[in-house]
Amino acid sequence: MKENNKNITRRSFLETTGAVAAGFTILPGSVISGLGKRAPSDKLNIAVVGIGGMGNSNLKAVKGTENIVALCDVDWAYSKNVFAENPDAKAYWDWRKMYDEMGKSIDAVIVATADHSHAIIAATAMTLGKHVYVQKPLTHTVYESRLLTRLAAKYKVATQMGNQGSSAEGVNLTKEWIQNGEIGDIRKVEAFTDRPIWPQGLNVPKGEWVPDTLNWDLFIGPTKMRPYNSLYTPWNWRGWWDFGTGALGDMACHILHPVFKSLRLQYPIKAQGSSTLLLTDCAPNAQMVKLTYPERVAPKGSKIKYPQLEVVWYDGGLQPPKPNGWPAGKNMNNNGGGVLFHGSKDILICGCYGRDPWLLSGRVPVVPKTERRVEVSHEMDWVRACKESPENRIPTKSDFSEAGPFNEMVVMGVLAVRLQGLNKELEWNGEKMEFTNISDTDQVRLTISDNFTIIDGDPKFDRPNINMNAKAFANEMVRHTYRQGWSLPDMPA
Ligand SMILES: NC(=O)c1ccc[n+]([C@@H]2O[C@H](COP(=O)([O-])OP(=O)(O)OC[C@H]3O[C@@H](n4cnc5c(N)ncnc54)[C@H](O)[C@@H]3O)[C@@H](O)[C@H]2O)c1
Numbered sequence: 001m002k003e004n005n006k007n008i009t010r011r012s013f014l015e016t017t018g019a020v021a022a023g024f025t026i027l028p029g030s031v032i033s034g035l036g037k038r039a040p041s042d043k044l045n046i047a048v049v050g051i052g053g054m055g056n057s058n059l060k061a062v063k064g065t066e067n068i069v070a071l072c073d074v075d076w077a078y079s080k081n082v083f084a085e086n087p088d089a090k091a092y093w094d095w096r097k098m099y100d101e102m103g104k105s106i107d108a109v110i111v112a113t114a115d116h117s118h119a120i121i122a123a124t125a126m127t128l129g130k131h132v133y134v135q136k137p138l139t140h141t142v143y144e145s146r147l148l149t150r151l152a153a154k155y156k157v158a159t160q161m162g163n164q165g166s167s168a169e170g171v172n173l174t175k176e177w178i179q180n181g182e183i184g185d186i187r188k189v190e191a192f193t194d195r196p197i198w199p200q201g202l203n204v205p206k207g208e209w210v211p212d213t214l215n216w217d218l219f220i221g222p223t224k225m226r227p228y229n230s231l232y233t234p235w236n237w238r239g240w241w242d243f244g245t246g247a248l249g250d251m252a253c254h255i256l257h258p259v260f261k262s263l264r265l266q267y268p269i270k271a272q273g274s275s276t277l278l279l280t281d282c283a284p285n286a287q288m289v290k291l292t293y294p295e296r297v298a299p300k301g302s303k304i305k306y307p308q309l310e311v312v313w314y315d316g317g318l319q320p321p322k323p324n325g326w327p328a329g330k331n332m333n334n335n336g337g338g339v340l341f342h343g344s345k346d347i348l349i350c351g352c353y354g355r356d357p358w359l360l361s362g363r364v365p366v367v368p369k370t371e372r373r374v375e376v377s378h379e380m381d382w383v384r385a386c387k388e389s390p391e392n393r394i395p396t397k398s399d400f401s402e403a404g405p406f407n408e409m410v411v412m413g414v415l416a417v418r419l420q421g422l423n424k425e426l427e428w429n430g431e432k433m434e435f436t437n438i439s440d441t442d443q444v445r446l447t448i449s450d451n452f453t454i455i456d457g458d459p460k461f462d463r464p465n466i467n468m469n470a471k472a473f474a475n476e477m478v479r480h481t482y483r484q485g486w487s488l489p490d491m492p493a
Pocket of ligand 1: 049050051052053054055072073074075078079093095112113114115117135136137162163164218219221233234235236250
């Protein structure tokens with residue numbers, strides 16, 4: 001069938017110009033479209049790294065309109081069905097090989113691997129000029145968040161963190177109500193999640209044989225090697241510090257996003273954490289974190305002030321105390337968690353993803369809609385941004401210019417919990433990415449394992465400890481030393 005010019009697709013353009021015959025089967029959009037702007041009807045060539053779980057949901061959200069040209073996963077048993085459902089996409093074990101072989105034809109990459117490998121996969125893609133959609137939490141460390149933020153600005157690519165609630169109505173309404181002054185000035189926020197729903201608080205398991213269908217070395221990627229056990233992957237990696245970020249890292253990107261956005265947060269100045277038994281390798285069953293933010297400058301015409309703020313986080317089943325006037329019998333948990341914004345005039349409560357905001361007074365605010373609404377989906381809003389030129393691009397709802405600093409807030413919670421043994425409120429210099437009140441000689445004690453046994457009816461407690469230099473431990477958590485052979489691109493100035 002002959003196509004008219006208006007409907008001509010990139011593939012048919014290539015075919016009619018003979019590019020296919022010349023060996024260039026698929027070219028990236030930037031080559032075809034010159035300055036980066038593309039017609040919305042022009043399809044992106046998308047690669048997905050980490051397809052067995054959430055990556056497949058993200059893939060399905062873009063598959064209807066875009067080309068899925070390559071898929072990469074380290075576990076070909078867990079991902080079997082996704083490979084089978086996408087026979088046109090080239091299948092890879094190693095994202096580095098995929099970038100080498102198909103880099104020229106890929107426009108954009110979705111990253112949905114375990115948290116510890118997000119940064120290296122996304123950062124490398126950006127230096128190749130690829131747009132990236134990266135699952136939450138954006139990265140495992142503060143340094144990696146800063147790096148992705150700066151690389152996104154340098155390479156002018158379209159970015160989106162996968163906290164899909166940011167494209168939904170709850171976050172819009174929460175921000176609009178707060179910034180319209182409906183609850184006054186806010187000095188305290190409390191938030192919680194009902195997670196973990198995966199195992200935490202565990203001792204390091206013994207090694208097992210690696211299944212033939214899994215490339216354990218590639219799963220480990222930049223972090224330090226450890227013997228394989230089926231407890232680690234898929235999915236349960238969340239509870240292991242080397243791979244995941246515990247309940248807070250998993251859920252705070254959804255739950256705290258309306259807080260970060262509505263209250264114009266940047267870097268915290270203080271952090272403190274506590275938890276149930278803290279182990280060296282596995283996240284604790286329940287945690288509490290307090291982050292303090294300095295007063296922020298209100299923009300011109302602002303209806304509220306932004307005074308110093310305390311954000312208090314609970315997880316593992318703990319919740320903030322119910323405020324006076326809480327409707328008896330009403331569950332605070334809405335879709336996995338909730339937030340209470342304590343304002344000078346009222347309290348605003350919303351669920352996970354900013355869902356269903358309401359005021360404790362029962363008043364229903366009517367305020368102008370100032371936030372952009374996303375019509376199709378979080379993923380398709382990113383696709384839209386990928387096709388716009390950098391100069392005229394409307395940022396996505398979780399563009400890295402915001403998601404990067406926001407993710408630093410989330411991973412700061414992990415730092416606060418893991419450094420709780422210092423028994424002091426940590427002071428943080430966000431610009432420099434360093435704690436200012438940990439001395440060179442401070443030590444932090446961690447428990448290696450929890451070995452409770454009953455011998456002849458007698459309970460025996462055995463919790464071997466390790467003492468670490470606190471500064472070195474903190475620095476390593478702020479910026480990981482990558483395993484030999486794995487490295488991040490340099491931090492742009
Ligand atoms: N936005 C959301 O609502 C949401 C929901 C679930 C998960 N997530 C996020 O998505 C990411 C993945 O979580 P999940 O639940 O899908 O985990 P999962 O373990 O179920 O899936 C991760 C997939 O990535 C693969 N993988 C791991 N390392 C890889 C590597 N280096 N290269 C290629 N493939 C690799 C695994 O084999 C697996 O197939 C996490 O960051 C998680 O926090 C987000």
